[in-house]
Amino acid sequence: MLARLLELTHALRDAGIPVAISESIDALDAVRHIDPTNREPFRSALAATMIKDQAQRPAFDTLFDLYFGTGRGPAGDEDRDAAEGGTTRDELLGELLAALRAGDDAALRDIARRAVGRFGRLEGTGSREWYSNYEVLRTLDPNTLLERLQAEIDETDLSPLEVQVLRDEFERRMRAFRAAVLADTRRRVAEYRGPEAVASYAVRPLPEDLNFLSATADMADLRRAIRPLARKLATRIALKRRHARRGQLDIRRTIRHSLSTGGVPFDTSFKHRAPHRPELFILCDVSSSVARFARFALMLTHALSAQFSRVRSFAFVDAIDEVTRFFEHEDFVAAVDRMNEEASVVWDDGHSDYGSIIERFLELYGRDVGPKATLLILGDARTNYRARRAEALKELADRAHHTYWLNPEPISDWDTGDSAASEYAAVVDQMIEVRNLRQLEDFIERRL
Amino acid sequence: MDQPRFTGVDEVIGRLETAGYLADDSIATVVHLADRLAKPLLVEGPAGVGKTELAKAVAHAIGSPIVRLQCYEGVDESKALYEWNYKKQLLRIQAGQDSSWDELSEDIFSEPFLLERPVLKAIRSTEPVVLLIDEVDKLDFEAEALLLEVLSDWQITIPEMGTLAATRLPFVVLTSNNERELSEALKRRCLYLYLDYPTVEREKEIVLRKVPNIHATLAEQVVRLVASIRELELKKAPSIAETLDWAQTLLHLDIQALDDTTVDRTLPVLLKFQSDLEKARTHLKLTPGAG
Numbered sequence: 001m002l003a004r005l006l007e008l009t010h011a012l013r014d015a016g017i018p019v020a021i022s023e024s025i026d027a028l029d030a031v032r033h034i035d036p037t038n039r040e041p042f043r044s045a046l047a048a049t050m051i052k053d054q055a056q057r058p059a060f061d062t063l064f065d066l067y068f069g070t071g072r073g074p075a076g077d078e079d080r081d082a083a084e085g086g087t088t089r090d091e092l093l094g095e096l097l098a099a100l101r102a103g104d105d106a107a108l109r110d111i112a113r114r115a116v117g118r119f120g121r122l123e124g125t126g127s128r129e130w131y132s133n134y135e136v137l138r139t140l141d142p143n144t145l146l147e148r149l150q151a152e153i154d155e156t157d158l159s160p161l162e163v164q165v166l167r168d169e170f171e172r173r174m175r176a177f178r179a180a181v182l183a184d185t186r187r188r189v190a191e192y193r194g195p196e197a198v199a200s201y202a203v204r205p206l207p208e209d210l211n212f213l214s215a216t217a218d219m220a221d222l223r224r225a226i227r228p229l230a231r232k233l234a235t236r237i238a239l240k241r242r243h244a245r246r247g248q249l250d251i252r253r254t255i256r257h258s259l260s261t262g263g264v265p266f267d268t269s270f271k272h273r274a275p276h277r278p279e280l281f282i283l284c285d286v287s288s289s290v291a292r293f294a295r296f297a298l299m300l301t302h303a304l305s306a307q308f309s310r311v312r313s314f315a316f317v318d319a320i321d322e323v324t325r326f327f328e329h330e331d332f333v334a335a336v337d338r339m340n341e342e343a344s345v346v347w348d349d350g351h352s353d354y355g356s357i358i359e360r361f362l363e364l365y366g367r368d369v370g371p372k373a374t375l376l377i378l379g380d381a382r383t384n385y386r387a388r389r390a391e392a393l394k395e396l397a398d399r400a401h402h403t404y405w406l407n408p409e410p411i412s413d414w415d416t417g418d419s420a421a422s423e424y425a426a427v428v429d430q431m432i433e434v435r436n437l438r439q440l441e442d443f444i445e446r447r448l
Numbered sequence: 449m450d451q452p453r454f455t456g457v458d459e460v461i462g463r464l465e466t467a468g469y470l471a472d473d474s475i476a477t478v479v480h481l482a483d484r485l486a487k488p489l490l491v492e493g494p495a496g497v498g499k500t501e502l503a504k505a506v507a508h509a510i511g512s513p514i515v516r517l518q519c520y521e522g523v524d525e526s527k528a529l530y531e532w533n534y535k536k537q538l539l540r541i542q543a544g545q546d547s548s549w550d551e552l553s554e555d556i557f558s559e560p561f562l563l564e565r566p567v568l569k570a571i572r573s574t575e576p577v578v579l580l581i582d583e584v585d586k587l588d589f590e591a592e593a594l595l596l597e598v599l600s601d602w603q604i605t606i607p608e609m610g611t612l613a614a615t616r617l618p619f620v621v622l623t624s625n626n627e628r629e630l631s632e633a634l635k636r637r638c639l640y641l642y643l644d645y646p647t648v649e650r651e652k653e654i655v656l657r658k659v660p661n662i663h664a665t666l667a668e669q670v671v672r673l674v675a676s677i678r679e680l681e682l683k684k685a686p687s688i689a690e691t692l693d694w695a696q697t698l699l700h701l702d703i704q705a706l707d708d709t710t711v712d713r714t715l716p717v718l719l720k721f722q723s724d725l726e727k728a729r730t731h732l733k734l735t736p737g738a739g
Contacts, residue, residue, distance in 0.1 A: 020636050026485065030639075033484040034457070034477060041457060044474040045481055052635035054492065054626075054642040103648075160733035161673075161708050168676040223681065228626065235628045239521075239588070261534040333681065 001036065002028070008067045009050070011195070015063065015203040017056045023049055042068070059203045065183050066195040066202065089139060092118065096140065100149060100173050108173060112180035115140060120185055130192075133178075133185040142174050209436050212293040212408050222296060223333060225437060230303035233441055237307050237448070247271035277309040278374040278401065278448060283361060285379030286345055287317045287352045293408040293434070297378050298323075298339075299332040300440060308448070309372070315339060316357045319347035320364070352382060354420065355389035362392050369396060374448065375403040377428070381414070381421045388420045394427040404447060405431040406440070453483050453510045453576075453619065460509075469498070469505030470654055478641045479506060488599045488620035490584075490635065493643035495625055496687020500582055502643070503621035507578035510619070515573070516580045517566040519587045525594050529604055531563040532556075557608035567598055570618040578619045584634075585624040592631055599637045646688065648675050654688060659695045669706045670695050677718065677728050686718040694718050708734055 009024045026049040034041045043064055051060045092115055099107040119139040120131040149170050153163050190198045210222060253269035261267075282301055284294040298313055305311045305327075315323045321343040326335040369375065375396060397403040405428045407414065407421060414421035414431075425431035430447075434440050454460045460476040460483075471479070479502075482489040491499045507514040517528055525531075537556040544552055564572065570579035581595070598604060602614040622638060624630060646654065651671040655662065671691065678685045686694075694717045703710050712734045719725045 018632075020632075022636055026487070026639075029485055030481050033481060040473055041477040044477040047474075048478045048481060048639040048641060052490070052638070052640045054644075057642065159708055161706075161711060164732050165672050165676045168679055169672065172675075172679070227683075232626075232628050239628075262538045264534075264538075266534060 001031075004067055005031075005046075007195070008046070008063060011063045011067065011199045012050065012060065014199070015059050016209075017051065017059060019050050023052075026050075039068070062183075062186070062202050063195075063199055065187060066190045066198050089119075093140065093145070096177070097145065097149070100145070100170055100177070103169065103173055105173075105176065108177050109180045112177055113184050116181055116184040116188060120181075120188070131185045131188045133182045136181050136185070137178065142178065146170060146174055209438060211435050212290075212296060222437065223299075226296065226299050226303060226332070229437060229441060230300055233300075233444060234304055234307055236445060237304070240445075277307065279370075279372045280308045280311045280448070281365075281369060281373055281375045281400070282311065282313040283320075283357075283375070283377045283379075284313060284315045284323075285317070285352050285354075286315045286340070287350065289352075289382070290378075290380050290408055294378050295336045296437070297376075297406065297434075297440060298327070299336065300437075300444070301376075302327040302332060302335075304444065312368075314361065314365070315343050315345050316352070316361075317345045317347075317350055318353040318356070319345055320357050320360050321345050322365075351384040352379065353386050354379065354381065354383045354424075355387035355392075358389050358392045358396065362396055366396065366399065369399045371399075371401050373400045375400040375428075377403070377405045377424075378408075379405075380407060380409045380419065381405070381424050381431075382418050383420050385418050388423055390420070390423050390427050393424060397428050402447070403428040404443075406434040406443065407431055408435055409433070410435060454480055456480065463509035464505050467505040467508035468657070469501060470650065470657065471502075471505075472646075472650060475502070475641065475643070478639055482639050483619065485639070486617050488622055488638045489641060490622045490624065490630075490638035491641045491643055492624045492626055494645070494685065494687065496689040497643045497645060498688055499623040499643055500580065503578060503580040503582075503623070506619060506621065507580075510576070510578070512576050512578050512619070514578045514580055515566050515570040515618070516582060519581065519583045519585075519591075521586060521588055523587055523591050525565075525591075527565055528567050528591065528594055529565050529598075530568045530606060531565060532608075533561045533563050537561050559609075562606075562609070567595070568604055568612070570620075571598065571602065571604060571612065571614040573618070574615055576616045576618065578621065581620065581622045583625060584622045585627040585630060589631070592634055596633055596637065599634070645675075645678055645685070648672060651675075651688065651691060655692060655695050658692050659699060662695055662699055663704065666698065666703070666705060667695065670698065673706065673711065673732075674718065676732070680724075680727055680731055682719070682724045682727065683721045684719070684724060690718050 005024070005027060009019050009027075012019050027046050030045040030049050031042065034045050036042050043061075046064065047057065047060055051057055092111060095107070096111050096115075098104075099111060115136050116131060116133070120133060120136040122130045122132055122135065150167060153166050156163075158166070186198050186202055248271050250269040250271045254265050254267070257267050257269060258265040280301065282298065284298055286294045294315070301311060302313070311327075312322065312324045313327065314320055323339045323343050326339045326342070377393075393403075405424055409419070409421075411433050413419065421431060432439075432443055434443060454463070457473070457476045457480045460480045461471050461473075464471045464476070464479070478489065481487075491502060493499055504514060517523075540556050540561070541552060544555075547555075562568075567579065567581075570577050584592070584595075599620065602617055603611050605611045645651075648671050651674070652664075652667050655667045655671060656664065659667070674686050674691050674694070694714060697714055697717050698706075698710070701710070701714070711732065712729065715725060715728060715734075719728055
């Protein structure tokens with residue numbers, strides 16, 4: 001068991017979860033106090049000692065399942081069961097429907113296990129066994145099942161409210177079923193190939209590390225990460241500003257405090273200086289290549305708007321429009337959707353035209369950009385071989401207090417093809433690579 | 449070493465239940481471990497899932513008083529650990545004009561001049577206590593470091609006096625809403641427990657227990673609807689406390705079963721932001737404006 005525990009520790013570290021030596025010692029200590037044959041307490045004990053952040057829990061659970069099995073017999077037995085018992089697809093579907101209706105979690109997990117044994121196996125040669133959750137889900141087709149369930153409840157005389165509650169429940173249970181199928185697939189592969197083989201690909205990156213430009217990044221995960229991130233960031237920025245500079249001695253408060261110590265000023269108080277709150281101008285390229293990045297950056301900065309004296313945002317492709325008004329209400333997801341529909345950002349062919357946009361911005365809003373302003377430009381600096389007009393950007397940068405360019409492309413791609421990265425970088429304070437939420441967070445905290 | 453307070457996980461569940469707290473297996477396991485390993489317990493989770501309640505229930509279960517440090521920005525050692533009683537020291541100095549400086553300084557930095565603040569009080573208590581450090585994420589970064597010595601070595605070093613070690617180890621619970629990232633050093637010293645919104649079944653039990661007289665069918669409708677609402681992306685998802693408030697409200701209004709109008713009218717008990725309310729109403733297909 002000690003060896004397994006150490007392997008798990010290493011796998012966690014490989015997945016980017018820092019488990020300190022003292023924490024793995026605690027884990028060893030902890031398992032002495034619980035019954036290691038009982039799986040769930042064992043899991044809780046390890047999680048409590050090794051994982052100190054809920055965001056890391058899904059990765060932990062995945063790895064735990066790989067290294068400590070799911071507490072069932074060897075996979076070979078199950079396969080024999082499946083082969084002999086010969087549950088047909090329709091029987092299994094029937095059971096699954098019943099379990100979904102009843103909300104029976106244990107049954108759902110059991111069905112998932114049998115379904116993987118029955119349908120998930122990819123025939124290979126010799127020992128090259130492999131299981132695929134995709135095969136299972138293709139055979140059982142959860143979406144059709146959900147439609148069937150929903151058709152069933154639509155026929156009943158329940159009120160729309162009750163129908164919606166039921167529908168949400170079915171979806172929740174179906175999600176649990178999919179997760180169970182995935183977990184069981186991994187477990188079986190791990191039994192054939194060893195946990196290490198699965199661990200390397202099974203753990204999904206934390207939302208902060210998802211690449212904005214990659215197509216596989218899960219939008220919902222990213223969106224959910226935004227609000228807590230903004231909250232933490234706001235606390236940190238506010239704290240930093242408050243502690244940054246102490247002002248003059250506050251004589252009135254010092255004297256007042258000294259009364260409790262008989263007129264001797266033990267404690268001195270200082271006035272707070274008014275913090276510098278920059279006025280933020282955000283220019284966002286929302287053309288299809290970088291739209292996703294722009295949306296997250298907009299959401300995050302607006303979620304932080306209390307930290308700035310003013311936030312104005314502008315969206316552009318080959319025309320520019322101010323979009324601040326969409327973000328005045330709290331719901332940023334809706335704001336981004338409205339922005340996409342209503343803002344007039346496309347004028348010609350829908351390819352970004354940085355040069356004319358910068359000129360146009362200078363012409364329309366240039367006089368608002370003053371020494372209190374911080375200008376953020378978000379885009380990949382790909383000009384589609386049009387005029388670059390770096391001199392217009394220079395004029396803007398001269399007027400503003402700071403100008404930063406956030407580029408979602410990896411640095412290695414800058415200046416390739418139609419990218420004008422270094423030409424623009426030369427006239428702004430800094431051009432920064434921002435490929436994921438973590439880098440964005442880091443930038444906001446350090447520069448704004 | 450102190451005697452363990454609980455004999456096993458099942459006993460934890462039983463005694464917490466007597467104290468009015470329904471713990472699931474993972475909560476009970478971690479509480480049991482915190483007791484056995486004599487480690488502080490860091491409880492994190494959204495607001496209103498019963499983090500502070502857990503500490504109170506543990507205190508009740510082991511029959512110990514609770515010493516509470518409510519954290520906020522600006523808490524420093526004089527509010528968390530200890531403070532010298534300046535007034536008393538000044539009096540002593542004025543009263544003893546003729547004693548020598550050495551005598552005097554020895555005397556005024558001794559126990560009678562020390563004011564105990566929650567953490568020192570918990571350490572020095574002769575009977576076992578539960579130390580609740582509430583909302584530790586509200587502490588300034590520097591103040592967090594003050595707790596490190598206590599949490600790992602169960603002692604406090606006072607420069608003028610020396611080191612005061614704990615007479616009985618307190619059961620320490622820290623709660624956090626995750627407003628900011630806590631330091632690695634603090635987290636490393638603690639066992640971590642994340643309290644999430646409960647499952648439908650567990651929340652139903654909680655409602656039945658905390659809102660007596662409520663009919664089981666209504667309780668079930670309530671928690672299922674709340675579970676549905678929590679699926680949405682809201683600014684503030686309804687907490688257990690709000691579920692209980694809602695159940696209580698329905699009981700007071702003498703409502704037997706939920707229908708569109710009652711849900712629409714009482715939804716503000718559950719959701720406190722206009723945008724959240726609108727979202728939930730759309731999702732639940734309630735006719736707008738009926739309330």
